[in-house]
Amino acid sequence: MNKTATDIANPVLDIQKIRADFPLLEREMNGKPIVFLDSAASSQKPRQVIEAMDEYYRQQHANVHRGVYQLSQEATDAFERARELVRAFINAPTDKEIIFTRGTTEGINLVASSFGRQFLREGDEVIVSHLEHHSNIVPWQLICEQQGASLRVIPVTESGEFDMAAFRELLSDRTKIVAVNHVSNALGTVNPVEEIIREAHARDIPVLLDGAQAIPHMKVDVQELDVDFYAFSGHKMLGPTGIGILYGKSKWLEAMPPYHGGGEMIHTVSFEKTTYAELPHKFEAGTPDIAGAVGLGAAVEYMMEIGPDVIGQHEHSLLEYATAQLLEIEGLKIYGTADNKAGVISFLVEDIHPYDLGTLLDKQGIAVRTGHHCAQPLMDRYGIPGTVRASFAVYNNREDVDKLVAGVKRAVNMLR
Amino acid sequence: MTINEIQDEIIGEFAFFDDWMDKYEYIIELGKDLPLINEQYKTEDHLIKGCQSLVWLHADEKDGKVQFTADSDAIITKGLIALMIRVLSDQEPADIAAADLYFINKIGLQEHLSPTRANGLLSMVKQMKMYGLALQARN
Numbered sequence: 014m015n016k017t018a019t020d021i022a023n024p025v026l027d028i029q030k031i032r033a034d035f036p037l038l039e040r041e042m043n044g045k046p047i048v049f050l051d052s053a054a055s056s057q058k059p060r061q062v063i064e065a066m067d068e069y070y071r072q073q074h075a076n077v078h079r080g081v082y083q084l085s086q087e088a089t090d091a092f093e094r095a096r097e098l099v100r101a102f103i104n105a106p107t108d109k110e111i112i113f114t115r116g117t118t119e120g121i122n123l124v125a126s127s128f129g130r131q132f133l134r135e136g137d138e139v140i141v142s143h144l145e146h147h148s149n150i151v152p153w154q155l156i157c158e159q160q161g162a163s164l165r166v167i168p169v170t171e172s173g174e175f176d177m178a179a180f181r182e183l184l185s186d187r188t189k190i191v192a193v194n195h196v197s198n199a200l201g202t203v204n205p206v207e208e209i210i211r212e213a214h215a216r217d218i219p220v221l222l223d224g225a226q227a228i229p230h231m232k233v234d235v236q237e238l239d240v241d242f243y244a245f246s247g248h249k250m251l252g253p254t255g256i257g258i259l260y261g262k263s264k265w266l267e268a269m270p271p272y273h274g275g276g277e278m279i280h281t282v283s284f285e286k287t288t289y290a291e292l293p294h295k296f297e298a299g300t301p302d303i304a305g306a307v308g309l310g311a312a313v314e315y316m317m318e319i320g321p322d323v324i325g326q327h328e329h330s331l332l333e334y335a336t337a338q339l340l341e342i343e344g345l346k347i348y349g350t351a352d353n354k355a356g357v358i359s360f361l362v363e364d365i366h367p368y369d370l371g372t373l374l375d376k377q378g379i380a381v382r383t384g385h386h387c388a389q390p391l392m393d394r395y396g397i398p399g400t401v402r403a404s405f406a407v408y409n410n411r412e413d414v415d416k417l418v419a420g421v422k423r424a425v426n427m428l429r
Numbered sequence: 430m431t432i433n434e435i436q437d438e439i440i441g442e443f444a445f446f447d448d449w450m451d452k453y454e455y456i457i458e459l460g461k462d463l464p465l466i467n468e469q470y471k472t473e474d475h476l477i478k479g480c481q482s483l484v485w486l487h488a489d490e491k492d493g494k495v496q497f498t499a500d501s502d503a504i505i506t507k508g509l510i511a512l513m514i515r516v517l518s519d520q521e522p523a524d525i526a527a528a529d530l531y532f533i534n535k536i537g538l539q540e541h542l543s544p545t546r547a548n549g550l551l552s553m554v555k556q557m558k559m560y561g562l563a564l565q566a567r568n
Contacts, residue, residue, distance in 0.1 A: 043449060366503035368482045368548060369457075373505075376449040384481050398502065399481070427454055428504060 026319070026327050028410050034059040034315075035408050045378025048416045053198055053226060053357055053404030054382050055248045058312075062252060065311035066304045073307075076300055078277060092303050095310030096293075102313045103243065104234040105260050109292040112259040112266075113301050117225040118148040120244030120259035121192070123296060124221055127269040128190060128242075129156030138187040142167035142175055143394055144197045144204070147387045149223045153192060167193070169394065173200040173349035177208065184216060191220045195227035195243075199386040199402070200349025201332075201357025203227070210239055219265060225249055229406065230328055230355045232321040235260050247305060251407075252312030256305030259296070266292050273298035319407060328356035328405045335403065335414040342422060348400050356405035359386075362421070365428045367399045373424035374401075379417055432524055435516050436532035443536040452537070453505065460508030466500040477556060479549030482506045486553050488560040493568070494519050495560060499553065506548050509541055513550075517557050522568065525561030530554065 032038055037057045040047055049057060075085040077092045093108075100108040114120045133139070139153045143166055150164075157164050165183045168176045175193075184191075191213045196203050210220045219241035227233060229250040235243050242265070247256040271278055271289055275298035280288040289295045316324065335358055339345055344363035361367065371383030384399040385392045392399055403417055430438070446452040470487035477484040482503035489496045497518040501507045516532065517525050533539050542551045 366482060368503040369505045373450070373453060376453060398483075423450070427450070427457055 026323055026407075028327075028408075031319070032408050032410070034061065036060055036063070038408060042378045042380065043376050048379040048413045048420075050403040050405065050409065050413060050417060051380045051382045052229070052406035052409075053249070053402065055254065056229060056251050056406050057408065058253065058308075059251055059315050061315050062308045062311045066253060066308040069304050069307045074303070077303055078294070088303060091310075092301065092306050095306040095313075098310040098313045099258055102317065103228075103258075103260060104236050106236060107263070110260055110263055110266065112261065112293045112296045113306055114244070114257040114259050115255055115302070116246040116248070116257035117223060117244045118152075118246075118257075120242075120257055121149055121221065121223060122152045123259055123272045124190075124192075124242050124244070124261070124269075125152035125156045127272050127296075128219075128265065129153075129160055129162075131269050132189050133157070133160040133162045135161035136187060137162040137189045138165050138183075138185070139163075140165045140167060140180070140183050140188055140191045140193075142193045142204075143169045143390055144173065144175070144200070144202065145192075145194055145388065145390075146198050146223065146225070147389070149192055149194060150390070162189070166390075169391070172351050173197065173202045174351045175204055175209075177205065180209065181212065184212060184218070186216075188213075188216070188218050191218055192223070193220075194223040194225070195233075196224075196230065196355045196357075197349065197388075197391075198226045198357070199388040199391055199400070200351070200359050201226075201354040201404075202349055202351040203231075203353040203355055206240070207238065214239065219262075226355060226357070229316075229324075230321075231325045241265055247309040247312060250309075250312055251315055253305045253308035256302045256309050258309075263292060266296070271295055271298070275299045277301075316407075324407045325355075327407060328409075331405045331409055331411065331414060332356045332358065334411055335405075335417065338414060338418045339421065342418070342425065344425075345421075348395060348397070357402060358404075359400040359402045361397060361400055362425050363429075365425060367401045369428050370401050370421065370424050373427060374417075374420050377416075377420045377423065379420045381417070432516055432520055432528045436530070436535075439512060439515070439532050440535045456508035456512075456538075457504055458508070459511040460501075460504040460506075463500070463507050463511040463514070464498065466498040470498065471500060477549045477552045479506075479546075479552065481546065482548045484510065484549035484553045486556055488557070488564075490522075490564055493521065495522055495525055495564060497557060497560075501549065503548065506541070506550055509538065509550055510553065513554060513557065517561075522561045522564035526558055526565055528558070528561075 035057045073087050075088045077089040096108045096111050100111050167180045195206050213220045221242035222240050224243050224245040228245040241262050243260040248254040278290050278295050278298040280290050348359040367383040382402040471485050475485045484501045486499045497514050499510045
């Protein structure tokens, strides 16, 4: 199912055909055809995903892993098929290591809580970075506080990259886990996670990657990365909201206590002693989001069909095009200037407030994100209240970029 | 003028605009013209923190009427503040506390008062009314 080198060399992307798959792109916003440039917050959904979920509810729904009747078996098959699709998509060794969650946030909370209770002790340290989304800061703060451990932070350079020398100095015998993002949501930096993992593993320290912003835009191979935990969300990768994935190596997942208690995650229950189910069910208490999983499976198939590398190349060409166009606007400054970036541009124009720019773009039918992007420590690092962020997905085209650039110019003229 | 007379006047002014961008052009001008808040009041205890923009609000009482001054770091928020001040400043505390601010819906700018906007404006309006209530109680 993997795309070959030939496909990568000739990324033929029929953008018109792809756009036609996304019903929402047909609508207007404030009387203008919508220009959707906020996919880093949440992507739009192709009809294949919407139809798969619709079909599931119409024809296949029953609770999973329970009934002896045919319908329940069909629902279970659909749910487990989605797990297998995800496994293949990230090349995990076994689907026991694919845990359905509600999203990246829940995946990180699961690891912080379960790994933390088992392995974090007084005086221990957890390493995160200054580039993290709040969802990869706060769960660690909570567990550190509970266990008497502390958080250490990898500083970032002016260009928005990890200070790797500082990272090496932070690594110590007290470090119990390193948790960083693969791609920064606020700046788009693709972080040197291979190096992080290699250096951490040299000291037997596991690494969690927040993959929310990476998985929609590039091929992720968890075995090649040799990463210990990889968390991501369905809704940022063309799938539905409310479903996500935590990949974890069995050796860690086996050693960690359950996160939530309830049905599905048990083997036997008595008031004296409860034994837990095997992986992955041990971490999937209660009735899961079955339709969400089916939708996520359809999203994975959709992305595989195009090819993650082709998607990444398309977005990268939009990024380069947009960067060049935007930089022609006088006074515009891009935040995050690393060489290796995914399809995100964060910018400000002189001292114009992002709220003002975002409001005027909205009125021109252009959806961008404004504010601190749930990365307040990073905004503080740059001494700014926030940025305007345009982010690209597979369905965006150059016309979207042209409209953004024209929209920013018009807004800036009004605000100056 | 009463609070409602001023509101109706603003609604009349905005009726001339049929394009969103023209409307915002006007709001931005209002924002630029908003009299500056005295620097001594741009402090933490006058600050209303929105997630997207910040608002500073100060109230004074003069001859039984409340005088508001305010500022924001975002110019559109400032323009909307200018409208709020035009409606609520120099009014009796009881009238401020009881005011029904219908003009914001009529001119189509209610989205800026939505909690999801988190620009500090909704909290500012609540704060203005609180001042009205507090001064009414004191008098």
